[in-house]
Amino acid sequence: MRTYLHDVAGETVTIHVPQNADDLAQFTQWAREASRRGPIALDTETSGLDIFADHYRLRTVQFGDRSDAWVIHWERGGLFQSVARLALENIRRFLIHNAPFDWLVLDRHAGVSVESLAPRTTDTRIKATLLDPRQPQEGGLGTALKPLCGYYVDPSAPDTQGDLTSVFRGLGFTKATGFARIDLEHPTYNLYAGLDVIYTARLDPILTNQLAHVGVRDALAEYEHELARICTIMQRRGLVLDEEFTRELDATLAEEASNYAEKAARYGVESVNSTRQIAEALTGMGELLTERTGAGAVKVDKAVLLALADRDLQWQRLGARTPNPLAEAVLHAKRSGKWRTTYAQTFLETVDADGRVHPFINTLAARTGRMSVTRPAVQTLPSSDQMIRRCLLADPGHVMVSTDFQAVEMRVLAALAGVKRMIEGFLAGEDIHAFTARLVKGDGATPKDRKIFKGAGFGKVYGGGISTISRQTGAPEDEIARAVAAYDRLYPEIKRASSRWQREARGSGMVYISATGRRLPLDRDRSYAVVNYACQSAARDLLGQAMLNAEEAGILDAMRLPIHDEILASVPKGEAQEYAREFERCMTMDLYGVPITAEAEIGGRSWGSLYGADF
C-alpha cells in the first residue's frame, strides 16, 4: 500500500493507494464499514472529457470519507476493477461533485448504470448551486470544487486541477494530454485524486447546514437530482449525426468562406474577423461609422454591416442605398466561417463511433436555473436557415417532434404578478400580443400593432427601455413609447410586482426567492432584472416539471434535448401523433390559475425539417 498524508482544515488525512490483493481487501473492508457510518464520496480520474470517444479511458476510481481516501487504479484491470465495481454496486449512498460526469463515465466504462448510481447519489455541486448560483464572473464563488472548499472547508486547500496542470507541463504534457498520459503512480496525481473525495465528503454536511439555514427546501434539491438524472440519460442516448451530409456541408461552407474572404482581401481586409481592419477599410471607402462599443471601439457588427449592405435584419434588400461590396463580403464570410467552425466541425469532432453526438447538458447553468448545453451548443443552432439543424437526425425509423410552451414567460409573468386582464386573455385562449393590441386599438388592430405590443411585452419581461425596444423591433421610438404607456395602463400589476420584488430582495440580502424556492441573487445596480429572473426561472422550472412528467408518462427514451421552452424528441414514425399528444399533455399545466399550454410539431427525419422544407 502506498499512503500519502495531508493536512485538511488542521486534521491529518490519509490517501491510500492499494497496490496488491491484500491492499484491495483492506479497501473492501473499509468500504463496508464506512458505508454503514454514512455516505461515501466518489470521484473518477479519466483520460479527458470526451467520454464518448473511442480512445477514452477510465483511470482511477476514488472513494473517501472526511479522513480517508482510497484511490483504486481501475486501469490496472483484474482485481482492481472487480473490487471497485463491487464497491460501486454495494455502497448505499454516494456524494459526488458534478455527478452527471461521473455517472456517465461509470455507466460507459465501469458497467454501473446511471439508473443504478443516480438514486444513490447526492451531488454537492447541485447543493452549492442552490445556495448561490452565481458564477465567478458574476461575483459568486462559482460551483467548482476548489473555490467551494477554499471557502467552506479549508482556506489553504490546494488548487488540485491547477497544480496538476503545472505537473503536466513539467513532464512535457499539456493540460489536454496530461490526464491521459501521466503515470498512474505519480504521487501528486494520486494525492490530489484522493484529496478531492475527502473535500467532497467534508463539503456536503456544510452545504446541507447552509441550505437549511437559508431555508431551501429538501424537495427543491431532490427535484434537481431527478432532472440531473433524466438529462444524463438523454446525454447518454445522444442524437444521430448525418455524417455524410455534415462533411459535405463543411466543405461547402469552407469554400464559401474562402471565396468571400478573398473578396474582402481586395479591400485590404486580411482577416474578416478583425473589426479593426474592417472599420479602417470601410472608413477608407468613405463610409461613416458612428456607433461605438462599450469599450469605445468603432462598432462593426452584423447590424452595422447589414445597413451598409442595404439589407434589413433578415438580409432582405432595402433599396435605400448602393450596397457596399466589402460589407457584403464580410457578412457572408463571417457567417460561413462561424457556421462551419462552431457547428459543422464540432459535430464532426464530437461524433462517436456509432454516429451519435452527446451534448453535455448542464441542468443548472444560469443564475435563474436555466439549463445550458455544450459540446456542441445545440441550444443555439441557427434557426433562420435549416442547413445546420439538418445535420442532426431522429433515430432510424423515427421522426423529430418539437413541443413548445406557448408564450410561457408572458403566462408566468401574468401568474406571478397577478396581472388581472392578462390572465383573462389567457383564460379566453387568446394570443396574448394580439389580445393586448385589440384592448388598446380596438377591433381594427393590425398584425403590425401585434408586433409593437409583442415588443412592449418583451420589454416588460426583460426590463428594457423605449430606445432598446425600438432598436430591437425596428419600430419608431414614439410609437413604442405610446405602446409601453398603454401597456402600463392596461397591466399596472407588473410595475407593482417589480417594486415589491425588489423591496423584498433588499430586505433579505439582495436575494429574490422564486416561486419554486430558488435563491436568485440580484445585482444591486440592476435590481430591475428581478422581473426577468422571476419569469425566466419559473419558466425553467415548468420545463423541468414537464420533463419529470414525461418520464412518468414513459416517454423519457424519446426525449433528446431541453431548449428553454421546448422539448425535442425522436419518436417512432408510425406513432408520431400519439407521442406528440403525450408531450403536449406533459407540458400542459396550471400556474396559479393561469393555463400553461404547449403545441407539438411533427417533423421528418432531420431536425432541419422543422425549419422549412421537409426531408
Place this chain on the structure above:
DNA sequence: GTAATCACG
C-alpha cells in the same frame, strides 16, 4: 485574459 461578435430562447 479581455473584448467583440454572433448563434439561440
Place this chain on the structure above:
DNA sequence: ACGTACGTGATTACT
C-alpha cells in the same frame, strides 16, 4: 432621482 433589455456558449483578434 432616474432609467437600465434578460439568460447562455463559442470563436477570433489582440495585448
